Amino acid sequence: MSPSVRLQEMIRVIRSARTQxxxxxxxxxxxxxxxxxxxxxxxxxxxxxxxxxxxxxxxGYPAHFGQMECVRLIASPRYSEKRIGYLGAxxxxxxxxxxxxxxxxxxxxxxxxxxxxxxxLALCTLACMGSAxxxxxxxxxxxxxxxxxxxxxxKKAILCAVHIVRKIPELGELYTPLACSLLSEKNHGVLHSxxxxxxxxxxxxxxxxRQFRKTVPELVHIMKGLIMSGYSPEHNVAGxxxxxxxxxxxxxxxxxxxCNDAASDAMNDLLAQVATNTDSSKTAGSAVxxxxxLTVMDIRSESGLRVLAVNILGRFLLNNDRNIxxxxxxxxxxxxxxxxxxxxxxxxxxxxxxxxxxxSVKRRALExxxxxxxxxxxxxMMKELLVFLSTCPxxxxxxxxxxxxxxxxxxxxxxxxxxxxxxxxxxxxxxxxRDETVPNLIKLITTASELHCxxxxxxxxxxxxxxxxxxxxxxACWCIGEYGDLLLKGECDDIEPMQxxxxxxxxxxxxxxxxxxxxxxxxxxxxxxxxxLSTRITNNVDRIRSIVSIYGSCIDVELQQRAVEYNALFKxxxxxxAAVLERxxxxxxxxxxxxxxxxxxxxxxxxxxxxxxxxxxxxxxxPASQAFDLLDLLGQTDTVPEASHAESAAAPDPAxxxxxxDLLDLLGGLETxxxxxxxxxxxGGVSLKLQCDSQTETAVTLTFTACNSTQNDITKFTLQAxxxxxxxxxxxxxxxxxxxxxxxxxxxxxxxxxNPSKTNLKMRVRLSYSNQGMVCQDTVQIDSFPSPAWx
Amino acid sequence: MxxxxxxxxRQGKLRLQKWFLPLPEREKKxxxxxxxxxxxxxxxxxxxxxxxxxLKIVYKRYASLYFCCGLEEQDNExxxxxxxxxxxxxxxxxxxxxxxxxxIFNFEKAYFILDEFLMGGEIQETSKLSISKSIEASDMLQxxxxxxxxxxxx
Numbered sequence: 001m002s003p004s005v006r007l008q009e010m011i012r013v014i015r016s017a018r019t020q021x022x023x024x025x026x027x028x029x030x031x032x033x034x035x036x037x038x039x040x041x042x043x044x045x046x047x048x049x050x051x052x053x054x055x056x057x058x059x060g061y062p063a064h065f066g067q068m069e070c071v072r073l074i075a076s077p078r079y080s081e082k083r084i085g086y087l088g089a090x091x092x093x094x095x096x097x098x099x100x101x102x103x104x105x106x107x108x109x110x111x112x113x114x115x116x117x118x119x120x121l122a123l124c125t126l127a128c129m130g131s132a133x134x135x136x137x138x139x140x141x142x143x144x145x146x147x148x149x150x151x152x153x154x155k156k157a158i159l160c161a162v163h164i165v166r167k168i169p170e171l172g173e174l175y176t177p178l179a180c181s182l183l184s185e186k187n188h189g190v191l192h193s194x195x196x197x198x199x200x201x202x203x204x205x206x207x208x209x210r211q212f213r214k215t216v217p218e219l220v221h222i223m224k225g226l227i228m229s230g231y232s233p234e235h236n237v238a239g240x241x242x243x244x245x246x247x248x249x250x251x252x253x254x255x256x257x258x259c260n261d262a263a264s265d266a267m268n269d270l271l272a273q274v275a276t277n278t279d280s281s282k283t284a285g286s287a288v289x290x291x292x293x294l295t296v297m298d299i300r301s302e303s304g305l306r307v308l309a310v311n312i313l314g315r316f317l318l319n320n321d322r323n324i325x326x327x328x329x330x331x332x333x334x335x336x337x338x339x340x341x342x343x344x345x346x347x348x349x350x351x352x353x354x355x356x357x358x359x360s361v362k363r364r365a366l367e368x369x370x371x372x373x374x375x376x377x378x379x380x381m382m383k384e385l386l387v388f389l390s391t392c393p394x395x396x397x398x399x400x401x402x403x404x405x406x407x408x409x410x411x412x413x414x415x416x417x418x419x420x421x422x423x424x425x426x427x428x429x430x431x432x433x434r435d436e437t438v439p440n441l442i443k444l445i446t447t448a449s450e451l452h453c454x455x456x457x458x459x460x461x462x463x464x465x466x467x468x469x470x471x472x473x474x475x476a477c478w479c480i481g482e483y484g485d486l487l488l489k490g491e492c493d494d495i496e497p498m499q500x501x502x503x504x505x506x507x508x509x510x511x512x513x514x515x516x517x518x519x520x521x522x523x524x525x526x527x528x529x530x531x532x533l534s535t536r537i538t539n540n541v542d543r544i545r546s547i548v549s550i551y552g553s554c555i556d557v558e559l560q561q562r563a564v565e566y567n568a569l570f571k572x573x574x575x576x577x578a579a580v581l582e583r584x585x586x587x588x589x590x591x592x593x594x595x596x597x598x599x600x601x602x603x604x605x606x607x608x609x610x611x612x613x614x615x616x617x618x619x620x621x622x623p624a625s626q627a628f629d630l631l632d633l634l635g636q637t638d639t640v641p642e643a644s645h646a647e648s649a650a651a652p653d654p655a656x657x658x659x660x661x662d663l664l665d666l667l668g669g670l671e672t673x674x675x676x677x678x679x680x681x682x683x684g685g686v687s688l689k690l691q692c693d694s695q696t697e698t699a700v701t702l703t704f705t706a707c708n709s710t711q712n713d714i715t716k717f718t719l720q721a722x723x724x725x726x727x728x729x730x731x732x733x734x735x736x737x738x739x740x741x742x743x744x745x746x747x748x749x750x751x752x753x754x755n756p757s758k759t760n761l762k763m764r765v766r767l768s769y770s771n772q773g774m775v776c777q778d779t780v781q782i783d784s785f786p787s788p789a790w791x
Numbered sequence: 792m793x794x795x796x797x798x799x800x801r802q803g804k805l806r807l808q809k810w811f812l813p814l815p816e817r818e819k820k821x822x823x824x825x826x827x828x829x830x831x832x833x834x835x836x837x838x839x840x841x842x843x844x845x846l847k848i849v850y851k852r853y854a855s856l857y858f859c860c861g862l863e864e865q866d867n868e869x870x871x872x873x874x875x876x877x878x879x880x881x882x883x884x885x886x887x888x889x890x891x892x893x894x895i896f897n898f899e900k901a902y903f904i905l906d907e908f909l910m911g912g913e914i915q916e917t918s919k920l921s922i923s924k925s926i927e928a929s930d931m932l933q934x935x936x937x938x939x940x941x942x943x944x945x
Contacts (some may be wrong), residue, residue, distance in 0.1 A: 079929075094810075187920065234921070242917050265937050287873060
């Protein structure tokens with residue numbers, strides 16, 4: 001009777017269940033039966049029961065009650081029970097379970113078993129789920145097996161050693177002496193495992209790496225043997241002799257030859273031979289060639305060899321097999337920085353791959369294309385990229401858009417081309433561009449003063465065609481507001497003129513204001529633009545007045561605030577209106593309060609591209625902390641506002657500070673480099689000030705400054721701090737512990753707070769000092785922190 | 792090294808799972824769900840490589856079964872395709888024209904074969920013949936033991 005008949009019966013029954021509920025019922029019944037059977041002492045069906053339990057486990061049901069049964073079966077003398085027991089251990093026990101330790105002894109005994117199959121079971125289980133303690137216990141056993149056994153056990157013992165080294169790197173020293181000698185084995189299985197072991201040892205320990213460099217000639221010899229040998233039926237795969245071993249050896253050679261001229265020289269010939277002789281019509285050959293290329297590019301190879309490698313990758317690009325095209329693009333991506341010219345030769349093929357059906361290939365082609373853009377090919381590449389943008393899958397659009405912007409920023413041949421490109425992107429994919437695009441584009445437009453007319457005409461045309469792309473709408477509204485007079489004049493050299501009346505322009509803006517597709521930010525832009533037009537047009541000022549007063553009762557608080565303020569501008573401050581609404585100055589690239597994040601977030605290759613994005617000191621939308629800086633300068637507040645991270649520019653800000661900012665901004669942008677410092681404690685002449693040095697998303701650096709304005713010296717001044725549990729605190733050494741009288745010098749102490757879970761920062765600080773012999777102690781709670789000078 | 796090897800059907804039912812790194816049960820379930828969703832969503836003539844978290848995922852469809860493995864950064868994807876193919880060849884040799892039902896009803900044997908081919912995420916034997924021989928030998932050992940046990944002691 002075959003042992004698994006009952007198992008198969010159960011499987012058949014479960015599979016015939018028609019609903020999930022029925023299946024669950026069946027499984028529960030089976031599990032109950034199995035549990036009952038486990039409780040009984042030895043019966044002949046133990047293997048069947050565990051096998052059934054393992055099947056149930058694979059379906060996703062809990063099976064932890066089988067763990068002890070696994071332990072018992074492993075300890076049994078019967079091979080069939082051991083086999084299933086070890087399988088169960090690998091599936092149900094992992095190093096996190098306590099029961100796993102119980103099998104250590106069984107494994108130890110089985111490692112010295114007379115039957116090699118039992119030994120192999122033990123080795124396999126150890127390599128699969130051996131915890132660090134188990135590995136430590138059994139490491140000497142493995143060492144013994146490495147030395148004196150036949151190849152069947154030896155190869156398994158070597159892989160076990162690999163696992164042990166991964167778990168406990170220090171034990172690598174135990175296996176290093178044996179590893180060298182293993183390379184002289186003839187058996188491919190042992191050889192393969194030996195190469196894996198040496199690779200693992202070298203990766204973890206640079207001294208071992210140096211030691212193993214002397215094996216390079218031996219490895220080269222083995223590889224040569226593999227390539228030159230005739231057909232060997234046992235190891236042949238599609239004409240390549242043992243590609244698995246070849247790839248592993250090449251990988252080891254890569255590690256050994258890295259940063260070492262002597263080793264690299266020794267393998268040059270071999271790599272050239274492999275590269276030229278390997279037949280790449282099937283996957284096996286391509287795999288070997290791929291590994292060769294990776295090795296050549298990584299070691300200190302001579303230039304001829306590198307050219308050969310890049311050519312192989314170029315050949316791969318033309319291959320019909322999509323996998324190989326994908327692989328070659330991944331590799332080209334890695335070397336595009338170092339071997340730029342070589343990769344440029346294949347630009348045409350790469351750009352063609354943008355049109356491939358496969359999303360993975362498209363993604364790779366996009367990355368590579370963006371990396372290959374240069375001053376000479378910018379126009380052609382941009383054409384291709386823009387075509388790609390209109391047809392690419394939605395998940396790639398944001399990345400494409402930002403890549404195009406960066407490329408345009410770097411290599412734009414003319415400002416008009418630059419503006420055209422950005423407009424094209426906004427029209428095609430305006431919904432996927434990042435928030436900084438709007439201020440960036442506005443800044444670009446203001447700097448291109450001779451193109452104002454052209455730009456505003458183009459934007460107007462785009463606006464009346466389609467008002468669904470919010471970034472485009474925002475830029476268009478801003479430009480129409482700024483350059484409305486040029487728009488109405490209608491004449492421009494580079495673009496066909498349009499005859500527009502003031503009503504047309506105001507209609508366009510009103511459409512934006514009233515459309516349900518417009519976001520609150522766009523409507524705010526449109527309202528401000530309408531207001532600005534009041535000084536640029538002559539006839540329809542009343543219409544503007546009425547629009548503005550309608551919005552004075554708008555539900556959106558932001559719009560309402562603006563409308564009310566603009567109304568006030570009409571009524572009370574009419575004399576100031578022209579001055580307030582006149583043309584904006586050209587936005588300076590290096591204005592302070594600059595960072596709203598930078599565009600190079602995704603394309604990380606060129607960090608030099610990160611340009612200071614204007615914090616929008618002349619734009620109506622900006623984070624509240626900017627307001628704090630300005631307000632502080634005007635002395636309007638001495639309370640500590642909350643530390644706020646830079647909000648998305650599109651979010652409407654609370655009404656109060658925003659209009660104040662508007663007016664302050666229009667009055668010319670106040671520059672501030674004052675670092676806000678807050679006094680958190682002041683008593684008995686001792687004061688403690690807090691200043692925020694730097695702030696990132698998850699870490700804040702603060703400096704405490706203590707000052708003494710009494711007549712006496714204060715000694716033994718110390719600070720202790722406590723923070724909520726989720727925040728980590730690190731206090732650096734204070735500058736001293738004595739505060740001389742009269743405030744001549746101060747003690748400073750830096751504190752670093754790490755806040756990975758971004759909870760609210762709170763801190764309790766206890767000061768203690770000695771004043772005229774009296775020990776004083778005081779505690780102060782800090783709930784809100786000043787923001788740093790820049791945000 | 793290979794981090795895991797999964798076999799699942801076109802309906803997303805798991806037929807075999809081998810983990811070469813210890814993970815909590817929840818994490819395993821999540822990975823299985825993610826893999827099944829990702830691989831089943833792939834169109835027919837696309838490439839066999841995916842990127843997921845920090846791993847490279849290589850999958851291949853054989854009849855009604857998807858073979859899916861997760862590799863680390865330095866592993867060779869094309870070679871992984873060969874590894875999957877080799878495993879299928881071994882199953883084929885053992886079961887004779889293997890189909891999904893064979894693997895469903897004899898899953899423990901599929902595991903035994905896998906354990907002769909891969910260990911600790913690495914290949915342990917590159918010769919098909921050698922592996923087939925050792926599996927036959929272990930089966931033989933199991934059978935003789937069975938025969939011995941089912942014959943009562945005298």
